[in-house]
C-alpha cells in the first residue's frame with residue numbers, strides 16, 4: 089500500500105486556520121480596526137453593508153505599508169510587531185500573531201490600498217481565497233484602506249452558520265465599542281450602508297463613553313459617571329463607575345488593560361463588592377475601568393479570540409481596584425433625601441382643648457426601646473402607661489409623651505372612654521403610619537406615600553448595628569440567667585469557633601464545653617426574646633452558605649446572617665411608636681433603600697401616581 093499522508097494545499101490549510109480567527113463579520117472588523125490602531129491612525133472610517141456579509145471596509149490615516157509589506161502582510165505568521173519569543177512578554181500592540189490578514193484573505197475577497205508618507209505612489213493588492221489577483225502601484229491617500237467583500241464566499245457552511253443581520257450587527261458593534269472606548273484620542277466614523285451610526289471626534293475616555301452610550305440619553309450618562317483614579321507601583325487604575333441608581337439589568341461593563349479590552353470575572357467581583365448593598369441583586373452597575381500595568385506582568389491570551397488576561401499580581405490588584413471603586417462611591421452621597429411630611433398631619437380636634445390645663449411634665453424614659461435594640465434613642469410614647477394611666481387614675485398625666493411634637497394636644501383628666509380612644513386614634517394619625525397586613529408600614533412623605541417592608545427595614549438596622557459592633561467592639565450584652573446549651577455538628581462547630589470572637593463583639597458570651605457543645609451565657613441586647621438556640625442555629629446556617637463565597641467578608645456575613653435571623657418578621661403587629669421608631673432608625677442608616685443583600689426596603693407611590701388613580 090502506498091503512503092497516504094500528504095500536505096494540504098495552502099488554500100485549504102489557511103481556510104482551516106482562518107476558522108480560529110475569523111468566525112463572523114465582527115471578527116474581521118476587530119482585526120482590521122486593531123491593525124489601524126497599531127499603525128498609529130488618528131482617524132478611522134468604517135463602512136459595513138448587510139451586517140458585514142457583503143462589505144466591511146476600514147480606512148485609516150496610519151503609517152501605511154511599502155509595496156513588499158503590502159504583499160507580505162497576507163502571509164501567515166507575517167507580522168511587523170514582534171520578532172522573537174521574548175517580545176511576547178512585552179506586547180504593546182493589539183496584534184502580534186500575524187494571522188489575521190492571512191485568515192481574512194483565505195475566506196473573503198480582499199482589496200487593499202495603502203501608501204506611506206515617503207512614497208509617491210501607493211500599492212493596490214487584490215486577493216481572494218488566498219490567491220493574489222492583482223498587485224499594482226496606484227494613486228491613493230496616505231494610510232491604508234481594506235475592503236473585505238463577501239465573507240465566507242468559499243465556505244458555504246460558515247456562511248450558513250451566520251446569524252440574523254441584527255445579531256451579526258450587534259456583534260460588530262460590541263467589537264467596535266471595545267476598541268473605540270479605549271482609543272478615545274482616535275476619531276471614528278461608522279456607516280451602516282448609507283446610514284451614519286457614529287461620528288466620534290477625538291476626545292477623552294469620558295466623552296467617548298458619553299458619545300457612544302449616551303447617543304439618545306446623553307444627560308443620563310453625564311450624570312452618572314463617577315471618576316476612579318489610583319496609582320501604585322503595580323497598577324494605575326483610571327476610569328468611571330456608574331452611580332448605583334443607574335444600575336441596570338444589562339449594564340455596560342468594560343475592563344481594559346494597556347489599551348486592550350479584557351474580560352476578567354475576578355476583577356468584576358471586586359467592582360461588584362464595592363457596590364455591595366447599594367444596588368439590587370438583579371441589577372448591575374455600569375463601569376469602564378482602564379488598567380495600566382507593566383506588560384511583563386500580564387499574560388495576554390495566545391488564543392486569537394479569547395479576551396481573558398492573566399495578571400501576575402491579581403490579588404493585590406483586586407484589592408486596589410475594589411478600594412478605588414469604593415472610594416469613588418463614598419465620595420458621592422448615595423442616600424436620597426426623603427423629606428417627611430409634617431403638613432399632611434391631621435390636626436387635633438379643637439373641641440378637645442380645654443382651658444386651664446396643667447402644663448404637663450415632660451418625663452420620658454430614654455431607655456425605653458420597643459425592640460430592645462439600638463443605641464438610637466428617641467422620646468417615645470409609652471403606650472401602656474398612657475392608656476393604663478387613664479384607667480387607673482384619672483388625674484395622672486401620662487409620662488413619656490413627646491410633648492414638643494404635640495403642642496396642640498392638651499389632655500385633661502376628665503375624658504370619657506370614648507374620648508380617650510379618640511385621642512389615641514388621633515395620635516396614631518398624627519404619626520401618619522399605618523401597618524398593612526402586618527407586613528408593611530405606610531407613611532406619608534412630601535412626595536407621596538412610602539411603603540416600607542418592616543422585616544427588611546429591621547434587617548438593615550440590625551445589620552448596620554452588628555457590623556459596627558464587630559468592627560468597633562462595642563456591644564451590649566444581656567446575661568442569661570440559666571445558660572442554654574447548644575450542640576453543633578463537627579463541621580458547624582469548626583465554623584462557629586472561627587466566628588466566635590466576632591459574636592462576642594456583638595455581645596454574645598459562650599463557654600466552650602466538650603464535644604462541640606457550648607453554653608450560651610449572654611446574648612446581644614438587640615436580638616429580642618425568642619429562642620437563643622434557634623437563633624444561633626439559623627444564623628449559623630445562613631452564615632455558612634454565604635461564607636462559601638470567597639469574596640464575602642466574614643464580618644459582613646456574620647452581621648447579615650444574625651440580622652436576618654433576629655429581625656422582626658412580617659406578620660408581626662407593630663404599635664404606632666414601634667413603627668415610627670423603626671422608620672427613624674431606618675433613616676439613620678447610611679443606606680435605607682436596600683437590605684445588605686440588595687433587596688428593596690421601600691417603595692414610594694408618588695403624589696402624581698396617586699392622584700391619577702382618582
Ligand code: ADP
Pocket residue numbers: 119123124127148150151152153161162166167168169182183184185186187188189190232
Ligand atoms: P498582526 O497584526 O498580528 O501583526 P495581521 O495579519 O493583522 O497581523 O497584519 C500583518 C501585518 O500587516 C501587520 O504586522 C502590519 O505590519 C501590517 N498591517 C496590517 N494592517 C495594517 C494597516 N492598517 N496599516 C499598516 N500596516 C498594516
Ligand code: MG
Pocket residue numbers: 119122123182183184186188189
Ligand atoms: Mg492584526
